[in-house]
Each structure stands twice: as structure tokens, then as C-alpha cells.
Amino acid sequence: MSAPETKSKENAKGKTVLKIPKGTREWVGPEMMLRDHVFNTLSDVFNRHGATPLDTPVFELKEILAGKYGEDSKLIYDLADQGGEICALRYDLTVPFARFLAMNNIKNIKRYQIAKVYRRDQPAVARGRMREFYQCDFDIAGEYDAMIPDSEILRIMVEAFRGLGLGQDVTIKINHRKILDGLFQVAGVPEDKIRSISSAVDKLDKMSWEEVKKEMIEKGLTAEVADEIGSYTQKSGGRDVLEFLKSNERVAANETVKEGLADMELLYNYLDAYQIADKVSFDLSLARGLDYYTHIIYEAVIELKSEKSTETRIGSIAAGGRYDNLVGMYGKTKIPCVGVSFGVDRIFTILKQRKEDEKLKQRSVDAFVMAFGAKNGLLVERMAVARELWDAGIKAEFSPKAKPKLPQQFKAAESAGVPVAVILGEDELAEGKLKLKVLGLPDGHPEKEGRLVEKTKLVEEVKKLLEEHGGPKALPLR
Amino acid sequence: MSAPETKSKENAKGKTVLKIPKGTREWVGPEMMLRDHVFNTLSDVFNRHGATPLDTPVFELKEILAGKYGEDSKLIYDLADQGGEICALRYDLTVPFARFLAMNNIKNIKRYQIAKVYRRDQPAVARGRMREFYQCDFDIAGEYDAMIPDSEILRIMVEAFRGLGLGQDVTIKINHRKILDGLFQVAGVPEDKIRSISSAVDKLDKMSWEEVKKEMIEKGLTAEVADEIGSYTQKSGGRDVLEFLKSNERVAANETVKEGLADMELLYNYLDAYQIADKVSFDLSLARGLDYYTHIIYEAVIELKSEKSTETRIGSIAAGGRYDNLVGMYGKTKIPCVGVSFGVDRIFTILKQRKEDEKLKQRSVDAFVMAFGAKNGLLVERMAVARELWDAGIKAEFSPKAKPKLPQQFKAAESAGVPVAVILGEDELAEGKLKLKVLGLPDGHPEKEGRLVEKTKLVEEVKKLLEEHGGPKALPLR
Numbered sequence: 031m032s033a034p035e036t037k038s039k040e041n042a043k044g045k046t047v048l049k050i051p052k053g054t055r056e057w058v059g060p061e062m063m064l065r066d067h068v069f070n071t072l073s074d075v076f077n078r079h080g081a082t083p084l085d086t087p088v089f090e091l092k093e094i095l096a097g098k099y100g101e102d103s104k105l106i107y108d109l110a111d112q113g114g115e116i117c118a119l120r121y122d123l124t125v126p127f128a129r130f131l132a133m134n135n136i137k138n139i140k141r142y143q144i145a146k147v148y149r150r151d152q153p154a155v156a157r158g159r160m161r162e163f164y165q166c167d168f169d170i171a172g173e174y175d176a177m178i179p180d181s182e183i184l185r186i187m188v189e190a191f192r193g194l195g196l197g198q199d200v201t202i203k204i205n206h207r208k209i210l211d212g213l214f215q216v217a218g219v220p221e222d223k224i225r226s227i228s229s230a231v232d233k234l235d236k237m238s239w240e241e242v243k244k245e246m247i248e249k250g251l252t253a254e255v256a257d258e259i260g261s262y263t264q265k266s267g268g269r270d271v272l273e274f275l276k277s278n279e280r281v282a283a284n285e286t287v288k289e290g291l292a293d294m295e296l297l298y299n300y301l302d303a304y305q306i307a308d309k310v311s312f313d314l315s316l317a318r319g320l321d322y323y324t325h326i327i328y329e330a331v332i333e334l335k336s337e338k339s340t341e342t343r344i345g346s347i348a349a350g351g352r353y354d355n356l357v358g359m360y361g362k363t364k365i366p367c368v369g370v371s372f373g374v375d376r377i378f379t380i381l382k383q384r385k386e387d388e389k390l391k392q393r394s395v396d397a398f399v400m401a402f403g404a405k406n407g408l409l410v411e412r413m414a415v416a417r418e419l420w421d422a423g424i425k426a427e428f429s430p431k432a433k434p435k436l437p438q439q440f441k442a443a444e445s446a447g448v449p450v451a452v453i454l455g456e457d458e459l460a461e462g463k464l465k466l467k468v469l470g471l472p473d474g475h476p477e478k479e480g481r482l483v484e485k486t487k488l489v490e491e492v493k494k495l496l497e498e499h500g501g502p503k504a505l506p507l508r
Numbered sequence: 509m510s511a512p513e514t515k516s517k518e519n520a521k522g523k524t525v526l527k528i529p530k531g532t533r534e535w536v537g538p539e540m541m542l543r544d545h546v547f548n549t550l551s552d553v554f555n556r557h558g559a560t561p562l563d564t565p566v567f568e569l570k571e572i573l574a575g576k577y578g579e580d581s582k583l584i585y586d587l588a589d590q591g592g593e594i595c596a597l598r599y600d601l602t603v604p605f606a607r608f609l610a611m612n613n614i615k616n617i618k619r620y621q622i623a624k625v626y627r628r629d630q631p632a633v634a635r636g637r638m639r640e641f642y643q644c645d646f647d648i649a650g651e652y653d654a655m656i657p658d659s660e661i662l663r664i665m666v667e668a669f670r671g672l673g674l675g676q677d678v679t680i681k682i683n684h685r686k687i688l689d690g691l692f693q694v695a696g697v698p699e700d701k702i703r704s705i706s707s708a709v710d711k712l713d714k715m716s717w718e719e720v721k722k723e724m725i726e727k728g729l730t731a732e733v734a735d736e737i738g739s740y741t742q743k744s745g746g747r748d749v750l751e752f753l754k755s756n757e758r759v760a761a762n763e764t765v766k767e768g769l770a771d772m773e774l775l776y777n778y779l780d781a782y783q784i785a786d787k788v789s790f791d792l793s794l795a796r797g798l799d800y801y802t803h804i805i806y807e808a809v810i811e812l813k814s815e816k817s818t819e820t821r822i823g824s825i826a827a828g829g830r831y832d833n834l835v836g837m838y839g840k841t842k843i844p845c846v847g848v849s850f851g852v853d854r855i856f857t858i859l860k861q862r863k864e865d866e867k868l869k870q871r872s873v874d875a876f877v878m879a880f881g882a883k884n885g886l887l888v889e890r891m892a893v894a895r896e897l898w899d900a901g902i903k904a905e906f907s908p909k910a911k912p913k914l915p916q917q918f919k920a921a922e923s924a925g926v927p928v929a930v931i932l933g934e935d936e937l938a939e940g941k942l943k944l945k946v947l948g949l950p951d952g953h954p955e956k957e958g959r960l961v962e963k964t965k966l967v968e969e970v971k972k973l974l975e976e977h978g979g980p981k982a983l984p985l986r
Contacts, residue, residue, distance in 0.1 A: 054567075078898050078902070
């Protein structure tokens with residue numbers, strides 16, 4: 031069963047319309063398993079780094095959310111005023127985290143949260159824009175020595191993508207807001223234009239330099255200033271970018287650039303210790319939209335194959351940075367933070383596509399227990415055998431009929447992709463034996479006809495067959 | 509850090525009040541781990557039986573919920589009307605399940621859902637009544653031969669409590685609505701009083717027979733009728749209850765009782781096949797409040813020690829039954845269902861209490877990497893060692909300072925309950941060695957001073973120490 035999206039069945043006679051709210055979806059079956067696999071992989075990585083999971087209420091007091099999202103505040107879902115407190119559904123996981131820190135007077139924490147957030151936006155289901163969707167945030171809050179938590183976040187990103195089997199395909203672009211701002215100063219961008227020019231630069235991954243230059247000129251820069259920015263921001267690489275910046279006297283003399291350079295020098299030492307420098311690309315065009323980043327910024331990108339053409343495009347599947355001024359907003363003390371948000375919906379879509387490409391079949395049940403040629407259906411016997419399998423941790427099912435027909439049982443097992451059939455016959459049982467059969471074998475395969483085994487060796491023999499013929503195991507499900 | 513409950517910090521100057529909404533709570537740290545352990549144990553059992561997890565949107569169209577909860581409809585949380593669809597937060601998991609089946613025209617499914625539900629009730633946090641809380645529902649929907657899914661639910665309950673370490677303490681009371689209704693008929697209870705007398709009988713686990721009898725008489729029964737009911741409903745046991753009922757001619761002749769008896773005879777055969785008859789108590793006083801049960805009903809109970817006295821009381825931690833008429837409510841076809849709802853909040857509280865009783869310490873980090881006596885703090889070296897541990901799946905942390913002091917590092921490790929310290933010293937590193945130390949050992953213990961190991965054997969040696977001295981492992985966290 032695959033997850034239905036806002037499927038509706040209208041009823042002309044004024045009966046209840048059976049649908050789920052616009053912009054929401056349901057998760058069930060293999061999609062739910064794959065989704066949980068993504069969540070579990072990420073959680074495992076976070077836990078390995080000593081992080082604690084956090085679960086906050088789905089709604090917050092309205093005043094907690096008020097004034098935090100600017101223009102986008104209109105997208106907040108309010109609860110109806112039914113007396114008592116005025117509440118609204120959470121819009122992201124950052125504001126609840128900030129509220130949590132201030133409320134409990136927590137000065138430092140490594141926390142993660144994987145949870146649904148709500149935005150009353152115009153949904154575009156095909157493009158993945160939903161009104162209810164998952165966010166996965168990992169953040170390190172607290173005063174620490176420079177770049178230590180920052181480099182750990184990058185390490186966590188690499189571990190996460192490795193865990194998801196995407197390690198080969200993902201590059202993490204990094205940059206530093208201070209370097210970028212300093213470069214704009216050096217080039218002569220007026221202070222009040224820096225954020226707007228920054229957002230033009232951020233488009234260099236999707237637009238040509240000529241187009242970006244045009245946008246900058248429209249925004250009020252001269253062609254010379256734009257060209258100088260271009261000479262910096264088209265540079266990317268590794269540690270050599272540090273040398274590139276230091277080799278330019280005017281750049282190297284800028285105080286803001288210097289601050290950023292000091293951070294990045296440290297960072298590269300730490301990336302070496304973590305053996306991940308090769309996964310990271312220092313990209314001076316990376317600017318990130320959000321205003322609240324103050325120091326390092328990063329974005330993990332992956333090449334996506336288009337479904338309709340042979341073109342590939344670059345997709346962002348995780349992003350973040352250091353934001354030292356945001357999380358103290360409720361408390362008296364500023365709490366510096368660095369964090370990353372994984373685009374779990376996009377990661378899910380990529381993995382789903384790959385699984386389909388590779389024709390991977392997930393099995394949710396290991397063994398199907400059947401009766402053959404018995405007048406009484408051997409129900410109690412099938413139950414007892416299933417019980418033995420369950421006790422051994424083997425996922426097992428049987429037909430929920432007293433006297434099922436054999437073809438029906440085979441059909442049920444095969445359509446569910448169950449690899450092993452345990453077949454009970456009266457004569458065999460009388461001799462203390464059972465037949466095990468691997469399903470889906472080609473004709474002529476030596477195991478095609480199955481094998482008789484001692485009933486006492488049931489579990490051991492089923493495990494052996496699963497080992498040999500079980501195919502790709504079900505994703506660890508939880 | 510333990511989870512705060514509606515903690516508030518009022519601010520006289522009219523600043524934002526930092527609290528979470530009334531009747532909600534947050535989960536973090538060891539409590540969150542224990543909660544996830546409960547969820548994962550239950551999910552594992554459901555998956556072993558071939559069930560599929562389902563995740564539905566947190567809000568439904570208001571009309572889907574309308575008219576489903578009678579009096580309690582006033583407890584539904586509505587979303588504000590901000591234009592577009594009118595929605596409300598889900599009140600339980602049953603109505604969304606019914607809507608899911610009808611919307612997707614699903615005729616049979618084994619599904620489970622563990623999710624938050626919302627009730628605008630007067631919260632009583634101390635007694636565990638919350639406005640946002642978890643439900644865990646497992647249901648088998650579909651037309652099957654009698655008592656096959658029903659007995660599997662009972663088996664699942666036993667497996668779940670075993671998995672949670674409560675197998676020895678839990679008894680599952682069972683009864684059958686048809687038997688109960690038939691007994692009332694035989695005793696002469698008028699048809700329109702059956703539900704109300706049924707609810708009086710259900711109190712026999714908390715009240716004496718005299719009190720229940722008094723209530724029945726107040727509800728309009730004669731003392732004789734009440735006494736006859738008493739003679740039936742005070743009976744409990746195993747298969748012998750079937751014999752008890754059959755031995756009474758008037759009871760055995762009642763058509764409604766007969767239907768129930770046939771079911772229960774079948775059930776006992778199946779319980780034997782599943783080897784769980786000893787965990788089940790056939791209790792003729794079990795009635796269950798909800799009107800919608802049509803056949804078998806059950807309730808898992810556990811003896812709870814009172815915190816304040818030596819008294820014990822009986823708590824219900826899971827309950828359910830067959831409800832054949834409820835889930836078809838949106839569709840054209842009736843879909844018979846049998847299911848169970850686990851009281852996950854109460855289970856969590858019991859396990860938490862036990863863990864405290866047993867002074868079990870959970871560890872969330874396996875190893876703490878420290879520097880000793882080195883002028884430069886050996887930061888990059890600590891990072892490289894942590895990286896090796898992470899690569900081996902070992903949960904590791906280190907002090908996020910460039911030059912931490914040794915006592916601070918020990919304090920951080922010990923207060924977090926980390927069992928193993930990996931200590932780096934310049935001289936030892938020069939010889940390719942590291943010191944491993946088990947934390948929290950008593951004076952005089954042969955391992956107290958730690959051991960020097962080859963740096964190349966780091967992972968292997970740490971694993972060995974964790975094996976020997978790691979204490980109780982962290983609960984599997986996800």
C-alpha cells in the first residue's frame with residue numbers, strides 16, 4: 031500500500047467528504063518504513079555524539095511565536111479561541127528550542143528534534159511544499175571554544191549521509207558570513223546593500239555569472255564593484271581558498287575578513303582530524319538566505335537526476351550555520367548556537383527513487399505458515415508454529431482462516447514478498463516434520479521443491495533459509 | 509535533565525511568559541529515552557506480526573470528527589477559521605483509522621499507530637490527565653474466521669508485556685459482551701438497563717459486591733435479580749468458567765450466551781496454541797465502559813505499589829476488544845475490527861518507577877576523550893580519537909575547549925555517567941599509547957589506575973572495557 035496524498039472521494043448526496051486536509055499526507059507501509067529508516071539513521075548519528083532528543087508540544091502559546099517570523103507570521107496556524115490560553119501550531123523547531131532553553135535556564139545542550147511543523151502556505155504537493163511536514167534539527171547551544179562545535183556539526187553531516195548511503199554523492203559547501211561581508215566591504219558595497227547583494231551571490235549555483243552581475247547592477251552596484259565581487263565569489267576549493275584570500279592584500283587587511291579567516295584556519299585543522307576535509311568545499315559564493323547566521327554557513331548538496339530528461343540538477347538536502355544572536359531571544363543571556371537542519375522530505379524522495387531504481391524489494395514478513403491438503407486446515411498447528419517463530423524474533427504470518435485453500439495461501443505470501451513458506455501437512459506432522467520452501471525461485475532451482483525438516487529444528491532451519499534466500503532485508507523499522 | 513512540566517517563569521514587566529500550554533509536557537534526556545524504549549518495544553512486536561505503521565495528519569477536517577464523540581465533542585481542539593478548510597486536532601486514533609480505511613477503500617489491514625492526541629479537558633497533571641498525550645493503537649480490520657485475529661491480539665499483548673519486562677506482573681482479563689448480555693437477560697434485566705447495569709458490574713474490581721449490588725438496586729433492579737447477576741459475575745478463572753456457564757441450564761439455553769460460548773471455546777484452543785492461556789483470566793465481571801464493543805473484551809492489569817503506603821492497587825495498562833460496527837461508519841461496507849490500545853503513559857510511569865527503584869543508571873555516552881598535562885590541550889588529537897570511536901559506533905564526547913583542565917573533564921564525564929575515559933598525554937602519544945580508565949571504580953580496585961594500551965588497539969580495548977565495566981547499557985534509543 032503506498033501513501034495516499036490528499037485523495038478525496040466526493041459524495042454528491044452531502045455525505046461526509048472523505049479526505050485529509052489540504053497540504054497534508056499520510057504515511058503507511060513501505061514508505062513509512064523508509065521514512066523511519068531515515069529518521070533512525072539520523073537519530074543514531076546524533077546519539078553517537080551524545081545528543082539528547084527533545085519532544086515539545088505541537089502547539090505553543092501564541093505569544094511565544096508572535097513576532098518571530100516577520101512576513102511569514104500570516105502562515106501560522108492558530109488554534110480556535112475556545113476559552114483559556116491562546117495557542118498556535120509550531121511553525122518550526124527553532125523557536126520551541128529557544129523557548130525551551132530560556133524556560134529551563136539551560137546554558138548548553140546538544141539536542142535534536144525530528145517532528146512535524148505547520149505552515150498555512152499554498153500547498154504545492156508535486157513540488158513537495160506541504161502544510162504539515164517534518165523537520166529534523168540538530169543544534170549545539172553553549173559558549174565553547176571557536177569552531178569546535180562547528181566542526182562537529184560538519185562531521186555529523188558526513189556521518190549522516192554515509193549512514194543513508196549517500197556519502198559518495200554529497201558535497202558540503204561551506205562559507206563564512208564574516209568573510210563574505212568583508213569581501214563586500216573591500217569591493218565597496220554599501221553596508222545597507224550587503225544582505226541584498228549577498229542574496230544575489232547565493233544564486234550563483236543556479237544562474238550564470240552574467241545574470242547575477244546584471245541583478246547586482248539593478249540593485250545599484252557599478253559594473254566594477256560587481257566584477258570585483260565576481261572575482262572573489264567564483265572561487266571555490268579547499269584550504270587553498272584561504273591562501274587565495276590571504277594573497278590579496280586589500281582583502282587580507284580587512285578586519286572582518288580576518289575574523290572569518292581565523293575561524294576557517296581553525297576549522298580546516300579540525301576537518302583534518304575528523305578526516306572529512308575532502309567532503310567539504312569552501313565556496314565563496316555560498317551566502318544562505320536567512321539573516322540570522324553570524325559566522326560559518328553550510329549547505330549539503332547532491333546531484334539529482336531529473337525524471338524527465340538526462341539533465342542533472344543540484345539539490346540542497348541539509349543546511350545550517352552558526353547563529354549566535356537568535357536563541358537568547360527569550361532569556362536574559364545570549365546563547366551561541368550552531369546547528370543543521372536536514373531536509374528529510376527531500377532525502378526520503380531521493381532514497382525512494384533509488385530503491386525503485388534498484389528494484390529493491392523490502393520484506394516486512396519473513397515466513398508464512400501454511401497448511402497443505404489437510405481437511406481441518408490445521409489452524410491450531412499453524413498458530414503453534416507461528417508462535418515458535420515469533421518467540422525466535424522471526425516475523426511470521428498465516429492465513430486468518432480456519433480452512434484456507436493452498437493457492438490462496440501461496441498468493442498471500444508471494445504478493446507480500448515473503449521469502450519463506452513453512453508448510454504443514456498431516457502426514458509430515460505425524461512424523462514430526464515440516465516442509466520449508468523458498469518462494470519465488472526459478473524453475474529448476476535445486477531448492478524449488480523445498481525441503482523436509484525436523485519440527486524441532488524449525489527456527490534454526492528458517493533462519494538458515496532467510497540467510498541464504500531472504501534477499502535484501504527489511505529496513506530496520508521503528 | 510528531566511522533563512519539565514508546564515514550568516513557568518512569570519515576568520512582571522509584561523515580557524513574554526515562558527511556559528508551555530496547560531496540560532502539555534516536554535520529553536528530553538533519560539525520560540525521552542525510556543519513552544522511546546516503550547514505543548520501540550511495542551513497534552517491534554507489531555512488526556513481528558506483519559503489521560504496518562500508519563501516520564495520519566495531526567488535524568482532520570472538522571466534519572470527519574463531528575458527531576463521533578457525543579458529549580465529549582466539546583473537548584475537541586478546533587483550528588481557527590483562517591479561510592479554507594475547517595479543521596480540528598485529532599481526538600483519538602480510531603476515527604482517523606476509520607477515515608483512512610474508508611477513504612482508501614481498504615478492506616483488511618493490520619495497522620498500528622503511536623501518536624499524540626488532543627483533548628481540551630481540565631488537565632490533572634499529577635493524575636496523568638493531559639491535553640496532549642500519546643496513544644498506541646493496534647488493530648486488525650477485516651472479515652476473518654472467528655477468534656483468529658482476536659487471539660492474535662491477546663498474544664501480541666503478552667509479547668509486548670514480556671518485551672517491556674512486565675510479563676510476570678500482568679494479567680489479561682477477558683470477557684465476552686454476548687455472554688454478559690445473555691447473563692443479564694437470563695437474570696431478568698430489562699433490555700434498556702443492560703448497558704447501565706453493565707457499567708455497575710465493571711466496578712467490581714474497585715468496589716465490594718455489596719456496593720455494586722446497592723448501585724444496581726438504585727438503578728431499578730430487584731435484590732433477587734441483582735443477586736443472580738452477582739452469582740455469575742463474581743466468577744473468574746480459566747477454561748473452567750466455560751464449564752460453569754454450561755452447567756447452568758437456563759444460562760446454557762440462552763441464545764446470546766451460546767454465541768459467546770462458541771467464541772470462547774474457540775479462543776481457548778487458540779490460547780493453548782499460543783501458550784498464553786495462563787496469562788489470561790476469564791473474568792465475568794469485566795464489562796468495559798465503551799458502548800461500541802460487540803464481542804470479546806479484554807483489559808491488561810498490573811499490581812501497582814502505592815508510593816505513599818504499602819497498599820497495592822490494580823492498574824489497567826492496555827485494553828480493547830472487538831468492535832464490528834464502528835469502523836465502517838464512513839464507508840458503504842462494514843469492516844469488522846478487533847484491537848487494543850496500550851496505556852503508554854502509564855506503562856512509562858511504571859517503568860520509570862522501577863528504574864528508580866533499581867537505581868539503574870542509563871548511559872548515553874560510552875567514552876569521554878580527555879587530555880592530561882598537555883600544554884596545548886591536544887584538541888586535534890582528541891578529535892581524531894573521538895572520530896575513531898564514532899567510526900566504530902561508540903558514543904563518544906570530549907570537552908569542547910581548546911585547553912580544558914583535567915578535573916573539569918573528569919567531572920563532565922562522571923556527572924554524565926560515562927563509564928570509560930580515554931586519556932591522552934603527550935609522552936604516551938609519542939610512544940603510540942593511550943590510557944584507558946574505568947570511571948567510578950572503588951579505591952583499591954585493580955583497574956582503578958587505568959591501563960596503557962596501544963593506540964592502534966583503541967577501539968578493541970574500549971569495547972572490552974565497556975563489556976566488562978559499562979554497567980547497564982543505554983536503552984536502545986530511537
